[in-house]
Amino acid sequence: MLILxxxxxxxxxxxxxxxxxxxxxxxQLADAGVDVTPVWNKSNREHTFVGSKPQSVYDAGKAAVEKLGWGKPWHVDADHIQLKTVDPFLPCSDFFTIDVADSIGKPAPADEVTAFVDRHPELVGTLKLAGLSAPLEVTRADVQKVAEQYLLAVKEAGEIYRYIAAAKGADNVAAEVSMDETDTPQTPPELLIILAALSDEEIPVQTIAPKFTGRFNKGVDYVGDLDQFKREFNDDVAVLAHAVKAYGLPETLKLSVHSGSDKFSLYPIIRECLQRTGAGLHLKTAGTTWLEEIIGLAEAGGDGLALAKEIYAYALEHVEEFCAPYASVIDIDQSKLPSAEEVNGWSGPRMASAIRHIQDNEHFNAHMRQLLHVSFKVAAKHGARYTDMLTANEEIVGNEVTKNIYDRHLRPLFIGS
Structure with a gap:
């Protein structure tokens, strides 16, 4: 496998x-003494929405690496791929997020479930794993129930992984298994059972993305019980460490947090756990950069501001259409969305402050930010007009992008504010 x-x-x-x-x-983070590897990711759905191809992600990453003289590792993630969508990603990706959410809950053959339960008596009983907040109490019926729910999904993950490995060579593939796009969070005992199944399927999984309790809405902060998240995250880290030893999974196995961007209140919890345990982490920020482009264009004024306002007005007119694919990961109160007429009267800094994720700013509007977050295909409709505007305002837009990732994400997560 390609070691992450x-x-x-x-x-x-x-x-x-x-x-x-x-x-x-x-x-900047490396200069501050912390090495974190960038992974450029884009899903098939996003490529479809904007009319791009997977190769474009690799090409952009490679050009950036050469421009900045980055001599450290970097990766390109085929994000949320399935067997039917993976082929275009094979030549240009080395990190594969295998998404089997559609198969979760579909029953596996009864004989395979029984065989799995019989094969893993160690999963039954009072499990005292190092680092857990409390022992896991697991019955045979619990193992069977989880196997019934997840075994088919794990087998599908195995099929997808083997297809990728056969095409690229296993040494060129880093595998993640994603189970976060489901309705129900996975508990630490369920995660342990899933990891046992992944080991049986001989998938050298290096990151796994469970669904955590709480709301991970697009582009805004976490909504939920922070104490509960802390227990879940710490217990999941302990479960992964145990699974590596018990099932021979890769020593590089780590949690993946599909944040939906900007889960700032979780960063201190995650950082403390990483520092205390020495665990690794993969975290995805989704579409934050697209929002920083809009913020930069607004700050640029002139034609950039005019286009930013035009994009918002169009998104407002098509709010139901743009929100539908993301209904489970946004909470927008349409009564709190400013009218296009109101926004047309704003200055560039005023519009930027409504979108920029600084929660104590009096002008910040989480509903407007979420709508724009899921409306990126409006910009795609403009084609070269939008991308030419990015080029014309490269310095101011780029500064917003860099500042956002370093000041609001990387530094708080890995160093502290």
Whole structure:
């Protein structure tokens, strides 16, 4: 397998214009004494929405690496791929986020479930794993129930992994298994059972993305019980450490947090756990960079501000259409969305402050930010007009991108504010 670094951080770049600006944040972090590996990610759905191809992500990343003289590792993530969508990603990706959420809950053959339960008597009983907040109490019926729910998904993950490994060679593949896009969070006992199944399937999984309790809405902070998240995250780290020893999974196995961007209140919890345990981490930030482009264009004024306002007005007119694919990960109160007429009267800094994720700013509007977050295909409709505007305002837009990733994400997560 391709061995992943201890800390990896996924960044999205919807229009393949900000890779260098993103990479500058990692350079700043390295200069501060912490090495985190950038992973450029873009899903098939996002490519479909904006009309791009997977190769564009690799090309943009490579150009940024060469421009900045980055001599450290970097990766390209085929994000949330399935067997039917993976082929275009094979030549240009080395990190594969295998998404089997659609198979979770579909029953596996009864004989396979029984065989799994019989094969793993060690999963039954009072499990006192090092680092847990409390022992795990697991019955045979619990193991069977989890196997019934997840075994088919794990087998699908195995099929996808073997297809990728056969095409690229296993030494060129780093595998993540994603189970976060489901309705129900996985508990630490469920995660342990899933990891046992992944081991049986001989998938050298290096990151696993469970669904945590709470809301991970697009582009805004975590909504939920921070104490509960702390227990879950710490217990999941302990479960992974145990699974590595018990099931021969890769020593580089680590949690992946599909944050949906900007889960600032979770960063101190995650940082403390990483520092205390020495665990690794992969974290994805989704579409934050696209929002920083809009903020930069607004700050630029003139034609940039006019286009930013035009994009918002169009998104407002098509709010139901743009929100539908993301309904489970946004909470927008349409009564709190300013009218296009009101926004047209704003200055550039006023519009930027409504979108920029600084929660104590009196003008910050989480509802407007979420709407724009899921409306990136409006910019795609503008084609060259939008991307030419990014080029014309490269310095101011790029500064917003770098500052956002370093000041609001990398530094708080790995160093502290």
């Amino acid at each position: 670094e201890k800390y990896t951080f996924g960044v999205g770049d919807r229009f393949a214009h900000q890779a260098a600006a993103q990479l500058r944040a990692f350079v």
